[in-house]
Amino acid sequence: MKRKRKINSISIPAEIACHIVLILFCLLCIVPFIFVVIISITSQDSIRAIGYSFFPKEISMEAYSYVLKLGDQLWRSYFNSFLVTVLGTFLTMLMTILYAYALYRKDFKFRGFFTFWAFFTMLFGGGLAPTYVVCKTVLGLSNSYAAIIVPMLLNPFNIIVMRTFFHSSIPEELIDAAAIDGAGEYRTLFKIIIPISKPGIATVGLLSALAYWNEWFIPMLYVRDAKYYPLQYLLMQMQTKVDFLVKNSSMIGAEASNIISTLPSDALRMALVVLIVVPIACAYPFFQRYIVSGLTIGSVKG
Amino acid sequence: MKKKLLSCILAAVMALSMVACGGEAAPEAGTTSQSTEKTEVSKEEAAPAADVAATDLEPVTLKMYFHGSNVTDDSAVLDAVNAYLKDKINVTLEPVWGTWGDFDQNAVLSLQGGDDIDIYFTCSWSADEYNKFARDGYWVRLDNPDNNLIAQYGKELWDLLPEVLINGATVNGADGYGVYAIPGYKDIATQNCWDVNVTLLEKYGYTVDDIKNTDYYGFEEILKTVKEGEGADFYPLLVEGAVLERMVDNVTIVTGDSGTGNFMSYYLNPSDLSKPGAYGNKIVNKFATDEFKKFVEQTRKYYEEGFIDPAMGNKTQANDTRTNKQLSGQYLIGTQSYSLGYELQASQERGIHVEMVPCTDAFVDTTSSQGAMMAISTASKNPDRAMMFLNLLNTDPALMTLLNYGVDGIHYNTNADGTITFTDKRADYQPWTNGMGNVTILPPTDAQGVDFWDGFKAYYGTAKEIPILGFAYDGSQTETQMGAVANVVSEYMLSLCTGTVDPAEKLPEFLQKLEDNGINDIIADANSQLDAFMESKGQ
Numbered sequence: 001m002k003r004k005r006k007i008n009s010i011s012i013p014a015e016i017a018c019h020i021v022l023i024l025f026c027l028l029c030i031v032p033f034i035f036v037v038i039i040s041i042t043s044q045d046s047i048r049a050i051g052y053s054f055f056p057k058e059i060s061m062e063a064y065s066y067v068l069k070l071g072d073q074l075w076r077s078y079f080n081s082f083l084v085t086v087l088g089t090f091l092t093m094l095m096t097i098l099y100a101y102a103l104y105r106k107d108f109k110f111r112g113f114f115t116f117w118a119f120f121t122m123l124f125g126g127g128l129a130p131t132y133v134v135c136k137t138v139l140g141l142s143n144s145y146a147a148i149i150v151p152m153l154l155n156p157f158n159i160i161v162m163r164t165f166f167h168s169s170i171p172e173e174l175i176d177a178a179a180i181d182g183a184g185e186y187r188t189l190f191k192i193i194i195p196i197s198k199p200g201i202a203t204v205g206l207l208s209a210l211a212y213w214n215e216w217f218i219p220m221l222y223v224r225d226a227k228y229y230p231l232q233y234l235l236m237q238m239q240t241k242v243d244f245l246v247k248n249s250s251m252i253g254a255e256a257s258n259i260i261s262t263l264p265s266d267a268l269r270m271a272l273v274v275l276i277v278v279p280i281a282c283a284y285p286f287f288q289r290y291i292v293s294g295l296t297i298g299s300v301k302g
Numbered sequence: 303m304k305k306k307l308l309s310c311i312l313a314a315v316m317a318l319s320m321v322a323c324g325g326e327a328a329p330e331a332g333t334t335s336q337s338t339e340k341t342e343v344s345k346e347e348a349a350p351a352a353d354v355a356a357t358d359l360e361p362v363t364l365k366m367y368f369h370g371s372n373v374t375d376d377s378a379v380l381d382a383v384n385a386y387l388k389d390k391i392n393v394t395l396e397p398v399w400g401t402w403g404d405f406d407q408n409a410v411l412s413l414q415g416g417d418d419i420d421i422y423f424t425c426s427w428s429a430d431e432y433n434k435f436a437r438d439g440y441w442v443r444l445d446n447p448d449n450n451l452i453a454q455y456g457k458e459l460w461d462l463l464p465e466v467l468i469n470g471a472t473v474n475g476a477d478g479y480g481v482y483a484i485p486g487y488k489d490i491a492t493q494n495c496w497d498v499n500v501t502l503l504e505k506y507g508y509t510v511d512d513i514k515n516t517d518y519y520g521f522e523e524i525l526k527t528v529k530e531g532e533g534a535d536f537y538p539l540l541v542e543g544a545v546l547e548r549m550v551d552n553v554t555i556v557t558g559d560s561g562t563g564n565f566m567s568y569y570l571n572p573s574d575l576s577k578p579g580a581y582g583n584k585i586v587n588k589f590a591t592d593e594f595k596k597f598v599e600q601t602r603k604y605y606e607e608g609f610i611d612p613a614m615g616n617k618t619q620a621n622d623t624r625t626n627k628q629l630s631g632q633y634l635i636g637t638q639s640y641s642l643g644y645e646l647q648a649s650q651e652r653g654i655h656v657e658m659v660p661c662t663d664a665f666v667d668t669t670s671s672q673g674a675m676m677a678i679s680t681a682s683k684n685p686d687r688a689m690m691f692l693n694l695l696n697t698d699p700a701l702m703t704l705l706n707y708g709v710d711g712i713h714y715n716t717n718a719d720g721t722i723t724f725t726d727k728r729a730d731y732q733p734w735t736n737g738m739g740n741v742t743i744l745p746p747t748d749a750q751g752v753d754f755w756d757g758f759k760a761y762y763g764t765a766k767e768i769p770i771l772g773f774a775y776d777g778s779q780t781e782t783q784m785g786a787v788a789n790v791v792s793e794y795m796l797s798l799c800t801g802t803v804d805p806a807e808k809l810p811e812f813l814q815k816l817e818d819n820g821i822n823d824i825i826a827d828a829n830s831q832l833d834a835f836m837e838s839k840g841q
Contacts, residue, residue: 240403
């Protein structure tokens, strides 16, 4: 008689093959990061002698101690990144939910128009220069936290994800029921709809938190004052500075090599990468269970 | 009904976005602001221009966009600068400290977006490229015959600049052939040198004179001896491919030639740089000349004998490898684009005795003369005051020192002999010294020594101008070909110029590809532009 097997189980060789593929994929994701960590603790002499290597000649914490000496600016940027991420995500969620909820309501007359209004911007962007003019000159966004948060406040993709989530997981009868019980529009939304939409909110929330945490381009455009630099931009600035000086060294003259020598070493840049990744990587597991249920909730409703 | 409305909106938005995305919408903005600026100027022309007391002038705020700064705390400096400026020209300065890397994108956006910035840093190598933006009408023409700002407010400054700088800044712009920015008096000359590790050279019984008395084609014996003595891992020739080619063939780059993929050459006359070279006042395809062929063959030979590190032919490794080998002194002869005093600095950094052996005298070409300039934006509401400020900045040592080096007693201390020593505070306030204007009126630093600026002026002030100084190629008619050619160049050039591939096989292939992608159209276009330029220059 055949050995009894669990329901849904697959043959042993297939399982091994799947595992190998998945393990390789995991390594592909993790190894670069381990490499970054190793480089960040490699001494500059070792980099000079043998280049980047998994097995450095000499370990040194120099980069991290330099980072700590960077002092105020580093902590300031850390704080900015957190502030922008938390505040930005909160505001984004509020706006996205309000917009998406309106689109979800069948009794909203201009539903089609506003869906299109949001959707259209996914197809056609305004272009960099006009966007810049609107933000800077018309809205007066420069040198403030608002300049970092506002341009990314509303993302049409998020709106559509959220609307689809509402459609697939919230029965319309619920709204009628709430209305019969005497709930106004705001109470219906905040007391009834939002509490049962947590998976969807977590998904969109994580997406926008990641977007805010990783953003460097918008601060580059609108922020001049180092007081408001987020962490990513600080790192980006070090990187572009080095690249630019190398590219133009023949034009800038011997002064360029002088400046390059004062810029942070490779190890330091890697140390900053580690510092940037760690907080957001820590936040990820908490959101993840929601994401899985958030993305699948519509398909396997039973 | 609903559908109709929708399609109407769709059409409207699309039309709008087309206008907005059309890219060249910006010059339009430029011209409008220009015309408003002109009316304003004509209003002010009624008032007597020169010799006005500061108190008679309206107080204005000038915004100035710098490049390459590393400034985290400018409060002390700005307090001092603005107190000083108030008495002099009743101006409040608001600097925008652009950094390396960010400047390119931000300055261009800020220009195209019509920001209220009065003065921009510009040059031949940043993205707000002087010649292009002058053509497109973003800069105020400073010697406009109708409203000559230089004659009115900038005489002292103009008298002080070497003639080559003025010639280099005179270009064909939106308002005719003239000056569109104030060139900075910095290390304006180009001189390519062999960077010689004398310590190592003397170990093998040679002297610097042995290098001086020969040229690239005669290095073989010396390189061979040293290579044999130092072992197989040692590569005596430390080269940057592109610079090496320019040094050996005595050519200079043509401004406006697409960025890093320089493919046009102007041949210099090594015996007299102010005279046309072997090909006359013509621009040639860099790679199709006999000189180039001879050069790559020799380089290949050196490579095969193990004189050149294979890493130098690899774009991503070349620069790091070069810096590391320089710092550890693992080379015999290198290439270097020279600036005055570099050999002392290099000797100190590398812990060896370094000498620079020049290939030609120092010369000034368009790229180097336009190395750092300050232009007044056509969006500026006070171009005349901006010019007054630039004049003061470039002629008044007190102001220049204040803005460039910081406050005496805070950012630096003055020594008894007149030199200055920077303090720790300087780390918070480091603008790009050479990007600010006339640096020759600064006090020397203790590292430079008391006589530094005399030597500086003697060296750079007397550098010869090449015949085509001021010419910059306008590639707007040949954009497609430029892009395609630049791609081909980046594929072949570095490996050919460092000998990592065989020229017998690759050079003909390279030339064929260049031709297929239309290099001849570009060269012909460039030459007709050059002829026209030489004509307007001749007048």
